[in-house]
Amino acid sequence: xxxxxxxxxxxxxxxxxxxxxxxxxxxxxxxxxxxxxxxxxxxxxxxxxxxxxxxxxxxxxxxxxxxxxxxxxxxxxxxxxxxxxxxxxxxxxxxxxxxxxxxxxxxxxxxxxxxxxxxxxxxxxxxxxxxxxxxxxxxxxxxxxxxxxxxxxxxxxxxxxxxxxxxxxxxxxxxxxxxxxxxxxxxxxxxxxxxxxxxxxxxxxxxxxxxxxxxxxxxxxxxxxxxxxxxxxxxxxxxxxxxxxxxxxxxxxxxxxxxxxxxxxxxxxxxxxxxxxxxxxxxxxxxxxxxxxxxxxxxxxxxx
Numbered sequence: 001x002x003x004x005x006x007x008x009x010x011x012x013x014x015x016x017x018x019x020x021x022x023x024x025x026x027x028x029x030x031x032x033x034x035x036x037x038x039x040x041x042x043x044x045x046x047x048x049x050x051x052x053x054x055x056x057x058x059x060x061x062x063x064x065x066x067x068x069x070x071x072x073x074x075x076x077x078x079x080x081x082x083x084x085x086x087x088x089x090x091x092x093x094x095x096x097x098x099x100x101x102x103x104x105x106x107x108x109x110x111x112x113x114x115x116x117x118x119x120x121x122x123x124x125x126x127x128x129x130x131x132x133x134x135x136x137x138x139x140x141x142x143x144x145x146x147x148x149x150x151x152x153x154x155x156x157x158x159x160x161x162x163x164x165x166x167x168x169x170x171x172x173x174x175x176x177x178x179x180x181x182x183x184x185x186x187x188x189x190x191x192x193x194x195x196x197x198x199x200x201x202x203x204x205x206x207x208x209x210x211x212x213x214x215x216x217x218x219x220x221x222x223x224x225x226x227x228x229x230x231x232x233x234x235x236x237x238x239x240x241x242x243x244x245x246x247x248x249x250x251x252x253x254x255x256x257x258x259x260x261x262x263x264x265x266x267x268x269x270x271x272x273x274x275x276x277x278x279x280x281x282x283x284x285x286x287x288x289x290x291x292x293x294x295x296x297x298x299x300x301x302x303x304x
Contacts, residue, residue, distance in 0.1 A: 005091040005190045006302050009036075009107060010100040011276050012197035013269035015207040016287050019052050021197060022100035024291035025298070026060040031094040034083055035064045036101030036110065039238050041079075042070045044227060047220045048240035050211065070227070070235040080109040091190065095304075104275035111192050113185035120172040128164045128171075143167055148176040154274050158264060159237050193298055194282040203287075208265045215240065216258060224248075239264045 008025060010018050026033050035041075039049040043066035051065060063086050068074045083099075087110075090097045101107060132140055140163040145152040147170050155162050166177035199207075224244035227236055231245045240261050247257040276282060283301075285294060298304070 005094070006096045006298075007087065007111070007190045007192045008096060008098045008195060008298055009111060009192055010098065010195045010197065011102065011104070011107060011272075011282065012287070013199075013204050013272045014102050014265060015050070015211045015269075016197045016199060016204065018100050018102065018197060019056060021195070021291060021294065022098050023056060023060045025195075025295065026098045028291070028295045029094070029096040029098070029298075031096050031098060032061040032063065032090050034086060034090075034097060034099040034110070035062055036079075036083070036099050036103055036106040038076070038079070038101075038103040038106050039235070040065055040101075041068045041074060042066065042235050043068065044070050045223070045235065045238070045241070047215050047218050047223045048238065050215070070230060070233050073234070076106055076109050077114055079106055080114055083110045087190065096298075097190075102272050104272065111188065113188075115181050115183050117169055117180050118173055120168045124168045124172050125164065128167055132160050132164065137163070140164065140167060144170075144177075148178050151176065151178040151181075154271060156268070156271060158239070158242070158267075161234050161237060191302070192281070193301055194279065195294055195298070196276060196282040196284040197287045197289075198284050199287045204269055205266050208269060209262050212240075212258065212262050212265060220244070221254075239268055
């Protein structure tokens, strides 16, 4: 029986250096990179999503970088389908592929498959959307905390679409959203090797703060201003844009908006850590690790 190809998955908090490591591994194994960063899909969102630079994109072939418009609905299910199809093409020419990203749900969709949820009547969602517009996001957060504290711990609590999705399942079934997670999944035609990059919290936070300052210097304010008329789109419910929209609305001054971007990005990094720490298959390395050591680990683990 022929051995399965190998998907090397690089995970970790935002700003930790995943892109740099992915390129080094892709070059070492002469292969291509699948991006599983759900916000780097959108071509209108370059600066605020820390899209790899032109030099980085040239250094290794990337897929799923700025291939969609914010005006095109693109779900995690769409990504699962497209990424598996792309991996099938890559594995015809390469024994290894690299996938990189901090969006845990999107990584899991490719590696494990998505959970199946029951159909929900449209009126349940309509009521929740109306409640959100009337009472604000805090009402959704409190209801989810009361009805499904397990999912409340890991969900992006600033993303109303994620909250509404969970609450519509809860209201329609009377069961926690988390009870539908971790179902038996289809077997994948590849083996997976997880590589995690980590650093002490204070270093992660320092790197985040520096990245936000660099984004502002590179023109994030102007990018967000151009997107402000479309702020209700799902793609724009994203840290780095939401806060600047508050500034444009006159609710915050610019210093406050930038401070909130840093704070919310730190919170996002904490949620990433919570998500990935549940995965015992991840081999963790300090973010300063020499890539040659990671390459050697992958070769040894997979008998390459």
